[in-house]
Amino acid sequence: MNSNYTLLTIISELPNNISKPHNHFYNVCVDLPPNVVSDGIWASHTTGAFPSISSFTILELQIITIFTVTQSFHFFLKRTGLPYLVSQVMAGFLLGPSIPTGPFDKYKQMLFPYGSPDILNAISSLGYAFFLFLNAVQADFTLTTKTGKKAWAIGLTSVLTPIVIGYLVIESKTLFPFWESLIGNDEARSLFAVVISHSGCSFTVVAQFLTELGILNSEIGRLALSSSFVINLTSGIVVGIGTAIFKSYEIDTLMIIMNVIYYIAFITLVPLAGRPLLRWVERQTPEDGCVNKIYTYSIIVALLLLGFLAGQFHQPFLSGALIFGLVVPEGPPLGAELIDQLDLFATWFLTPIFITCCSMKLNLTLLPSTPTLVAVILFFIIMVHLVKWILCVSICRFCNIPFTDSFCLALILSCKGVVDICSYMTVYDTLSQSEEAISVMIISVLMVGTISTFGVKTLYDPSRKYAGYQKRNIINLKPNSELRVVACMHKPSHMIPIKNVLQLCSPSLGNELVVDLLHLMELVGRASPIFIAHHHQQKKGGESSHHNYSGEVIVTFNLFEREYAGSASVNTYTAISPFTLMYEDVCHLALDKFASLIILPFHIRWTEDGGIESNDNNIRSLNTMVLERAPCSVGILVSHGAHRNSSNYNVAMIFLGGHDDREALCFAKRTFKDPKNNLVVYRLLARDRDITDWEHMIDDEALREVRGTYVKIENVTYEEKTAEDASHTTSFLKDIADKYDFIIVGRRHCINSSQIDGLENWTEFSELGVIGDLLASPDMRTTASILVVQQQHSTTKS
Known part of the structure; x- marks a missing residue:
């Protein structure tokens, strides 16, 4: 007897499926009422000392065992x-019948x-239902209207063409008689389900996959x-209609038609009624405030009710979730609040247990006895993926996407996972x-x-396009x-310092x-x-007007643009x-706009x-990654909190x-083109310098x-200072530090500079x-x- 066969599944299936060949019949004895809580280790041997007697104790032991085994596997496998x-x-294979454990099998049966x-x-x-719900919350339903023709073409052909070819085969x-002779009628009839399941891909799986690889907001990631959203949406509707037909197939034609109508009405009316209601909830939430708990609990109850309602017309509970x-507005405040409340419980606690429990039900030791069935299913899985790869690469090549990137996109859209x-x-x-x-x-997953x-x-390195073959510096x-x-900011406190350094550029x-x-946001x-791109964004009523991103920033720098008309x-x-991937947005914008400085x-x-x-x-990590990958020069602005309203500056270089230093000097030369700015260039020379x-x-x-x-110009001064060692350099900096509004320096210097020799060991912020x-x-x-x-990294072609 397979201990992982669930009692409730078998009991519910027996009355309607007695004639089916894969049904199992058991004599089951159940103690009623069940003993939920253990009486403790000091109780009698018949009521307390055995964990298997109390259901809650055995549940705790099962959870602890699953997490222990899972983490043990992950400790070794993550290194690969x-x-x-x-x-x-x-972990599921080990705890189930798939991996025989010899003398330890009796302990698995006991556990x-x-x-x-x-x-x-x-x-x-x-927990898995909540996991699917949260991932649907994070999906942007408006991608259906924002997605370009390229993604629609890739998505629709990738999911529909393999299904059509698989159906014909x-x-x-x-x-069909050939497949029937190989594997039997029942298995041959189920081959089409194999084709459908491998033709699609999950938006959740693709998003997690891209995040783990660090390419979520790269060009190929977007x-x-x-494309995966289109595939997921299309395959979801096809599977939903197919489920409605399959579940009513043995009843009558009228029931099939009614279930399909109920399903279409469900996926239409829930968004139409739910979206405006949830937008109203967002409007009741004060800016930067928390969502009222009543609304959060009401959403959870509505989730459970919709899952129950879906079951009434033969759809799984998960389809309601x-x-x-998808109806819940993504992002703050409502989407972020739900994720904050449920993510730990659903995603990181219950869902891993559910995956392990699913794999515990299988018995891989049965596979050697059915080699023909294994070979046929593998044939269809390989066929589906090959068709998807060929289609994806062909469409991408037609759109002038490089072959390597096209093949990587095909691999991404073929990946499988939790869902x-x-x-x-x-x-x-x-x-x-x-x-x-x-x-x-x-196993194919x-x-x-x-x-x-x-x-x-x-195959894919998103940073290679930033290589400095083209000179993009000052x-x-x-x-x-x-x-x-390209000027970046994260917080309102960054606006004035950024505006000041732009004024320092002396626009004229x-x-x-x-x-x-x-404006970078997490x-x-x-x-x-x-x-x-706010300068391309048109003002619309309704949903789009609710997301007023960067409003204060836009107003501030529009005034700056008018001041220097x-x-x-300025384009905002x-x-x-995610913070770990923000460097992609910064570097891509600098590359696209031919910027000389970030x-x-x-x-x-x-x-x-x-x-x-x-x-x-997080900002420090971002700065470090941009310094390593930037396609142009980079400047890091350190602000000491002095807010200025005037536009005349005393500047030291x-x-x-x-x-x-030469790049920094070129930037400094732009500052004195405004007569109100004063520039002093200090050159620190070593006494033992080699003039050759x-x-x-x-x-x-x-x-x-x-x-x-330039010395003849009134607002430019040049001075040479001799610094014998690092202590002289430090003393000089202390003397001038408080005399200027701006100080411009280079990040890296000559390797053998005696002026700073030894100071590298005391540097706290290497950037x-x-x-x-x-x-x-x-x-x-x-x-x-x-x-x-820092000047642009240069790359010489071999």
Whole structure:
């Protein structure tokens, strides 16, 4: 007897399916009323000391065992790059009959006695329903209108063409008798379900897959999300209608028609009625406030009721959760609040248990006895994926997408995961397919998921397009050409410092400034990232007007543009994505807009009295990744909290030598084009410098104009200082730190600079370089803003 066969499933199936060949008959004895809570270890041997006597105690032991085994597998498998899902499935195989454990089998029987998985399955399946609901909440239902023709073409052909080809191969009068002779009538009839299940893909699985690989908001990631949403939506509707037909097939034609009508009405009326009601709930929530608990509880109750209602016309409970999840507005406040309340309980606690319980039901030891069935199912799985790959690559090549990226997209849209495994087990519980067939499909999920993971990791590098084959820096700009800047901000406190540094660029005729301002926000309560170009956005009523992203930022920098009309232009964007992937938005915008400089706010902001106003390590990680991958030069802006309203600045440029210092000098040269700004260039020279050194001669040439022509201008000063060692450099910086409004420095300097020798070991923030780190130190007691410049990484072609 298989201890993982659920008692409730068998009892419910017997009355209507007695004649079916895969039914099992058991004599079952049940103690009523059941003993729920243990009497403790001090009770008598008959009532207390045995865990299997009390259902709650055995449930606790089962949960502890599942998590222990799962984490043990994951401890080893994660080092090979395999996802957590593989560990959960392997734990189920070990705890179930699939992996014989010899003398330990009796302990498995004791831990999972016959009928006990019913309780574990009931609890964990409810958690899985909430998991699907939360993932549907995070999906952006408006992708159906935003998705471009490319994604629709890839999505529809990828799901419909394999289904059509599979149907022709299975159901044709010539071939069906052949499949029937190989595997029998029942298994041949179920082959079409194999084709349908592998033709589609889950939006949830694709979103998690892209997040794990760190390419969620890359170009291929965005296309994959849109295409998978189309596939998921199309296959979901097809499966829903198919379920309505299949469940009523043995009753009568009228019932089939009625169930299909009920299903179509359900998926139409729930969004039409629910979306406006939930928008009203959002309007009742104060800005930056929490959603009223009454609304949250009402949504959970509505979820359960809709699941029950779906069952009345032969749809699974999960379909109600999915449809209602798509109705809930994604993102804050409502979507984010539901995820915050339910995510830990559903996603990280109950769903892993449910996956393990599903794989415990299977017995892989049966597969060697049915090699023909295994071979036929594998043939159809491989056929479906090959058709999908060929179609996806062909359409992408027609759209001028490189072959490597096209193949990676095909792999992404073929990946399988949590949702697929649970769907297969739902089919298995209804006895629609044999245990052997489901076992092969579960194994195929693990294989396809692993191939997709390693394939995309190997073939796709999103940062390669940022390689610096083309000069995009300030030093290579032609005289009097416009400066294109991507300025980033996260918080309202960043607005004034960013505005100040843009004013420092001295926009004027002949010194034009083009700014692409990027407001970066963390992705909360949704699966797909958002990128909004506000200058292309049209004002619409209803739903779109509710999302007023970056309103204050737009107003502030529109005023800046008007102040410098004709010499400065500002385009504002909002990017909503995970912090770990924000660098993609920044670098892609800089690449797309041919920017010469990216300006990033430093992760620490000090008050004027030296105290820390804010400290965000997520921003620091973002800055580090942008410095490593940027397609142009990068400037990190350190603000000490001094708010200025005037546009005239005293600016110091500290020059030691090297690529970054020369880039910083070119930026500093733009500041004195406004007569109200005063620029002082300090060159720190080592006493033992080698004037014949090539780098030293390049530095001399870069400073030639500053020492000669520019010195005649009233607002430009050039001074040379000799610093024998690091202590002299530190003393000099302390002397000038509080004399200026802005200090501009390069991030990296000559390797053998005696002026900073030894200071590298004391650097706290490597992204600022040695001089920038010293100036940003609270010990400097300065209110000056510091701009640390790194020149574009250059890549030479072999």
